[in-house]
Amino acid sequence: MRQRLSRLPLRTRLVAGFLVAMLVLLSAAGAFVYWRVQLALDGGLDNDLANATSTITPLVSPDGHVNSPSADATGAGWQVLSPEGEVIGAGGTAPDRELLSERQLPRSGERTLDVGSVFRDNDLGTYRVRVTRLSDGKLLLVAVRRDHRDEALRELVAQLVIAGTVSLAIAALVGDRLARAALRPVERYRRSAAEIAGGAGDLRLDVPEARDDEVTRLGHTLNEMLGALEESMARERRFVNDASHELRTPLTLLRSRIQLARRRPRSVEDHERILDELAVDVARLTELTEQLLDLGTPTVGGSSDAVAVAEALVQRSLAADPDRTLTVTAGGRAVVGLPERAVERIVTNLVDNAFTHGAPPVSVRVRTTGSYAVIAVSDAGPGMSSELLASAPGRFTRSPEARSRPGSGLGLSLVEGLATAAGGQLRLCHAGQHVNHGPSLPVECDHGPEMTVSVVLPLAE
Helix, strand or coil: CHHHHHCCCHHHHHHHHHHHHHHHHHHHHHHHHHHHHHHHHHHHHHHHHHHHHHHHHHHECCCCCECCHHHHHCCCEEEEECCCCCEEEEECCCCCCCCCCHHHCCCCCEEEEEECCCCCCCCCCCEEEEEEECCCCCEEEEEEECHHHHHHHHHHHHHHHHHHHHHHHHHHHHHHHHHHHHHHHHHHHHHHHHHHHCCCCCCCCCCCCCCCCHHHHHHHHHHHHHHHHHHHHHHHHHHHHHHHHHHHHHHHHHHHHHHHHCCCCCCHHHHHHHHHHHHHHHHHHHHHHHHHHHHHCCCCCCCEEHHHHHHHHHHHHHHHCCCCCEEEECCCCCEECCCHHHHHHHHHHHHHHHHHHCCCCEEEEEEEECCEEEEEEEECCCCCCHHHHHHCCCCCCCCHHHHHCCCCCCHHHHHHHHHHHCCCEEEEEECCEEEEECCCCCCCCCCCCCEEEEEEEEECC
């Protein structure tokens, strides 16, 4: 049933829910009105019964008959019953047949109840009766007809049904109009979204500025989402174009070297030399591909000690190349919210950049300040211009003089992505100039004349 209802249009479900609520409300109000009117009408009948009972009771003879014009003047009917409930005498508007069963008779005192149904006829008629047990054990039953009272209640029910039906029809019409008006902006948003999905660019949802409700807030949120998606798609297009351009160069070199190698017969030494050159190109292409994959791979959650990672990497680097002038300054622990592989990427890229584009000696410093860890790599190279400091983390960004060196311009972009994903920041400092890439953090820069690239990461809790 629920699945069947969920398939209905939203407007239909809103109107149906509104009508159900109105039906419950009208039914409760009608029942209350019916109860109050019935109570008032029964109160009038009970007064007549009390007066008739007080008049007829003294007129009951020992043999169970009532012979007095005063009893007829009450306008009520009466029956005198034996202790077992059999009719001994009757008069007025009451029939000679028993109106009540034995279990409805009171054991003592008196009792008031209704005979017959408001909405269903019977051969006895409808009465409101009061039964009083007399001192000699007999019972006096005084009854008044309920015809006018029942007619009034039936008329009241008919009027309530008519009024409720008309009210529900009006509520359905008003509810449909209100639901249609409320959902009209949603339908407009849907059409605009369909146009955008069909390829229309630079479209935004038409959201009224003077209104502030759930639908307009939804429209503003969707516009922000569209803006973010458009910006993301623009970045992806730029990335694809830049990646295509960067991949084209090593692939072109590979194809050119292969074509040159095939132009004439060569000796084994020539082929080995050509293979060595091809291996260099393949290695650069592999490195570029791995960096592109790293940029598109999300960082897996975890934590690691930045001090231990930095010291281990420096030791491995010196073991692989003892001639490198590379030092590490660290102490204690600096547990950050990045897995060990991510911290290794950061330190490796910073050290490789320092040796490729800077000059030895290269130093790695890891320190903690407040609730942050700072990984700083410095070198004695020429550094970066102020313009390059601001744009260096961009993908495939390289200075003109750096294009002849190894590298693809993705190292700092990868480092910035890892840092900002962890809530950190990339900082580039040279000759007193400091440029921050990422959120603003309350951590001072590493001052000094040398070129310094720092990564600030929050400490793990």
